[in-house]
Amino acid sequence: MYRILKACNLASNIFLMDVEAKRVAAACEPGQFVIVRIDERGERIPLTICDYDREKGTVTIVVQTIGASTTRMQELKAGDSFLDFVGPLGKPSEFVNEDIETLRGKKILFVGGGLGTAPVYPQVKWLHEHGIDADVIVGAKTKDLVILEEEMKKVAGNLYITTDDGSYERKGMVTEVIKYLVNEQGNKYDVCVAIGPMIMMKFVCLLTKELGIPTIVSMNPIMVDGTGMCGACRLLVGGEVKFACVDGPEFDGHLVDFDQAMKRQSIYKTEEGRAMLRQQEGATHSGGCGNCR
Amino acid sequence: MDVLHKVPVREQDPKVRATNFDEVCLGYNKDEAVEEANRCLGCQNAQCVKACPVSIDIPGFIKEVKEGNFEEAGYVIGRSSSLPAICGRVCPQETQCEGKCIRGIKGEAVSIGKLERFVADYARENGIKPRKPDASNGRKVAIIGSGPAGLTCAGDLAKLGYDVTIFEALHEAGGVLVYGIPEFRLPKDEVVKKEIENVKSLGVKIETDVVVGKSVTIDDLMEKEGFEAVFIGSGAGLPRFMGIEGETASGVYSANEYLTRSNLMKAFRDDYDTPINPGKKVAVVGGGNVAMDAARTALRLGADVHIVYRRSEEELPARVEEVHHAKEEGIKFDLLTNPTKILVDENGWVSGMECIRMELGEPDESGRRSPVEIPGSEFVIDCDTVIMSLGTSPNPLISSTTKGLDINKRKCIVASEETGATSKPGVFAGGDAVTGAATVILAMGAGKAAAAGIHEYLTNK
Numbered sequence: 036m037y038r039i040l041k042a043c044n045l046a047s048n049i050f051l052m053d054v055e056a057k058r059v060a061a062a063c064e065p066g067q068f069v070i071v072r073i074d075e076r077g078e079r080i081p082l083t084i085c086d087y088d089r090e091k092g093t094v095t096i097v098v099q100t101i102g103a104s105t106t107r108m109q110e111l112k113a114g115d116s117f118l119d120f121v122g123p124l125g126k127p128s129e130f131v132n133e134d135i136e137t138l139r140g141k142k143i144l145f146v147g148g149g150l151g152t153a154p155v156y157p158q159v160k161w162l163h164e165h166g167i168d169a170d171v172i173v174g175a176k177t178k179d180l181v182i183l184e185e186e187m188k189k190v191a192g193n194l195y196i197t198t199d200d201g202s203y204e205r206k207g208m209v210t211e212v213i214k215y216l217v218n219e220q221g222n223k224y225d226v227c228v229a230i231g232p233m234i235m236m237k238f239v240c241l242l243t244k245e246l247g248i249p250t251i252v253s254m255n256p257i258m259v260d261g262t263g264m265c266g267a268c269r270l271l272v273g274g275e276v277k278f279a280c281v282d283g284p285e286f287d288g289h290l291v292d293f294d295q296a297m298k299r300q301s302i303y304k305t306e307e308g309r310a311m312l313r314q315q316e317g318a319t320h321s322g323g324c325g326n327c328r
Numbered sequence: 329m330d331v332l333h334k335v336p337v338r339e340q341d342p343k344v345r346a347t348n349f350d351e352v353c354l355g356y357n358k359d360e361a362v363e364e365a366n367r368c369l370g371c372q373n374a375q376c377v378k379a380c381p382v383s384i385d386i387p388g389f390i391k392e393v394k395e396g397n398f399e400e401a402g403y404v405i406g407r408s409s410s411l412p413a414i415c416g417r418v419c420p421q422e423t424q425c426e427g428k429c430i431r432g433i434k435g436e437a438v439s440i441g442k443l444e445r446f447v448a449d450y451a452r453e454n455g456i457k458p459r460k461p462d463a464s465n466g467r468k469v470a471i472i473g474s475g476p477a478g479l480t481c482a483g484d485l486a487k488l489g490y491d492v493t494i495f496e497a498l499h500e501a502g503g504v505l506v507y508g509i510p511e512f513r514l515p516k517d518e519v520v521k522k523e524i525e526n527v528k529s530l531g532v533k534i535e536t537d538v539v540v541g542k543s544v545t546i547d548d549l550m551e552k553e554g555f556e557a558v559f560i561g562s563g564a565g566l567p568r569f570m571g572i573e574g575e576t577a578s579g580v581y582s583a584n585e586y587l588t589r590s591n592l593m594k595a596f597r598d599d600y601d602t603p604i605n606p607g608k609k610v611a612v613v614g615g616g617n618v619a620m621d622a623a624r625t626a627l628r629l630g631a632d633v634h635i636v637y638r639r640s641e642e643e644l645p646a647r648v649e650e651v652h653h654a655k656e657e658g659i660k661f662d663l664l665t666n667p668t669k670i671l672v673d674e675n676g677w678v679s680g681m682e683c684i685r686m687e688l689g690e691p692d693e694s695g696r697r698s699p700v701e702i703p704g705s706e707f708v709i710d711c712d713t714v715i716m717s718l719g720t721s722p723n724p725l726i727s728s729t730t731k732g733l734d735i736n737k738r739k740c741i742v743a744s745e746e747t748g749a750t751s752k753p754g755v756f757a758g759g760d761a762v763t764g765a766a767t768v769i770l771a772m773g774a775g776k777a778a779a780a781g782i783h784e785y786l787t788n789k
Contacts (some may be wrong), residue, residue: 058543058544059543062544067542076600076601078593078594078601079499103601104601118499119499121499121539123543124539124542127398206739259588260497262498262539262723262725263565263566264563264566264567264584264588265582266566266567266569266581266585267581267582267585270578271576276569276571276575281566281724281725294470295576295676298577299576306667
C-alpha cells in the first residue's frame, strides 16, 4: 500500500497528491511517469510525475478528474492509500543525461498546456537546480485552471501565462506567445519542450518546425501495463512504430504522427462505449484539455 | 479395461463453454485417476522422465496414485516441481513426457498430464501444503519476474534454505500465468493463486510494483540491498506487429493487450473498471497457443472469430488440443492466408482486412515449408477488430540498465543452458528472456537449472 501524505485541490477538477513510494522517489527523474491503481477493481492509470522528494521518499502527482476512476481518486484524502504505485516508467528527459556545460549554453523554452504544466514543472526545476533558467509558457482555458503558478515562478527564468478567454494575464493560445517571443522579442531557442493536450502539441510542433526550433513532446496514449508488454501505447514516429512506455514518453515532436495518435486516443469513444470512454480517458489522457468528454 | 486408450477426461460441452470463462477441462476423479494410473508400465528406464524439462519422477508418482496414496503422490511431484496444478494444465505433454511413453508405441500414451493435474488438485482441495524447507541459511537471492521461470527458481532455492525475494513489475504475481493464459484454460483464483501461495509458504517473499531496471537496478540490488545472486526471469517482452498499412488503426490489438485486458484486468467482468472493445467480427493473425487463447477469449466475449494463418493446418504451432477445442467452439480457420493491409474507415477504425492466399513452397530453416503468395488472390475479410499474435521481441528494460550483461543479436540475454549463468558474475537468467517466446514448462526447466546453478555458485563463493 502507498500512503497519501497530502491531498489538495488546485482547481475545481484538478488535484495534487504527495504519495509515499520510496523506490519510485529514489529512482525517478524528470520526464518519467508512474502507474497508479486505486483498489482491486481499478484500472492501471498512467500519471506524470510532478515532483519528488528523495529524502522523504515521496512523489507528487497532479490529476484531472475526467472519468470514474479519477473521480474516485479525488475522493481520497491524506492518510488513505493507493493499492499500487509503480514506477518510474519511461525514459527520463534527454537533458538529464546531457553534458551539463553543453546544456548551460542552450536556451530552452517550455510550453505547458493545462495539466501539462505538471510534468513541465520537474524539468524546469531540475534545470534551475543545475543553474539553468528556462523560459516557460503556461496556457490554460481560463483563470481557474492555471495551476502551479507560484511554484513555477520560483524555478522559471521568465514565466508567461496565457488563457484562452483572456481571464488572466495574456489572452490567446500558447502558439501566440511563442510567436511573440521569437518574432517580436527576437528570442532564439535551441530547443522547445511542449507538453499538453495532443492538439496543442500538434500546433506547437507545426509552428516550431516553421521557426526551426527542435521540439520535444511528451505523449500520453492509452496504456495498460506500461512496461512494454501490451503495445497499446504504440505511436508512429518518423514512420516507425514506437511504444510510448519504453521508447518514450518523450519524442521528437516534428516526427510524431499526431493525427494518428489522436484517432487512437479515441478508441473508446463509440456510442455504446461512452461510459467506458470516460474512464479510459480519465485514465490515460493526462493532457487535460477539458474538451475530450 | 482398455489398455490401449486413455481414460477419457470430462469436458464442458462446447456450446455451453463458448459462452462462459469457466474451465474447459474438468479433470479426472479418483476412480478415473486410478484406472488411468494402472495403464502405466512403471518402466525402470523411464523415457518420460527424460523428456520432462523438470525431471519429475513420473513412474514414482503414478505408482502412488495406483495405490490410492494421493497425498504421497503430491510429495513425489513436489520434489521436482513447485507448480504441478499449472503444468498439468498447460504443458505440451504430447511432445514431452507422453510423447516418449512406451504405451504410446501401440495405442495411446498414459495421460500423465491429467494425472499430474489430478494429484495437484487433490492436494489443494484437501489443504495439503508442500513440506517446509530446512532452516534458512540467511543468504539473499533476488528473482526478477514471478512467471513460471521465477516461481520455479524461487521455490527450489527456498527449499535449499535461501532467503528469496521475487520482484514483480505488475500488481499481481504470476506473469504470463495471470496476464496471458485465459481463465478457461487456467483458473486464476483456484489454481494460480493457490500455487503461488504454496511457493510463498516455503518462505519466498514477493514484492509487486517493482520494475527492475527502472525502480531499482540489478547493481543496486547486489551492492546496496545485499542480494548475493540474481535470477532474471523477466519474460518475453514487446509484441511484434507485421508492419502493414493500417496497423495503428483503432481496433488493432496485440494479443498481449487483448489478453491482459481480459485476464489480468478482468475487463470481461462488469464490476472491474478496465474496458475492452471485444469486437463483433474478430480476425486473429497467427497460429500459436497465444493466438488460440486470444481467439477463444474473443469468442467468449461474444464475437464471431476467424484465425488467419499463413501456413497450413499441419504447421500450426499451437497444441493440437487447443486447435481442437477452438474448432469445437466454432472458431473458423482461414489457413494459407496472409494479411496484406488493414482497411480503415473515416474515423480511424478497422473496417476489414485485405488478405492474400498462400501456397506451400520449399522447407525453410525451421524445416517447415515456407508459404508463398499466390499472385492476384487478394480478398477482404470483413472484420471490425484485428488481434496480432505474432510473437514478441525482448524487452530492453533490464539489458540496457545492467552493466556487463551480454545479449545476443536477437537481443535475448545470453545464459548457459546448464546453469543459467550470464556474462555477469552472480547474475543468472532463464525462460523467455533468454530463449524468446517459448512454453511455461521450458521456462520452469530453465528456472530449475538456474536454481541449481545459483546454489553451486554460492556454495563455492
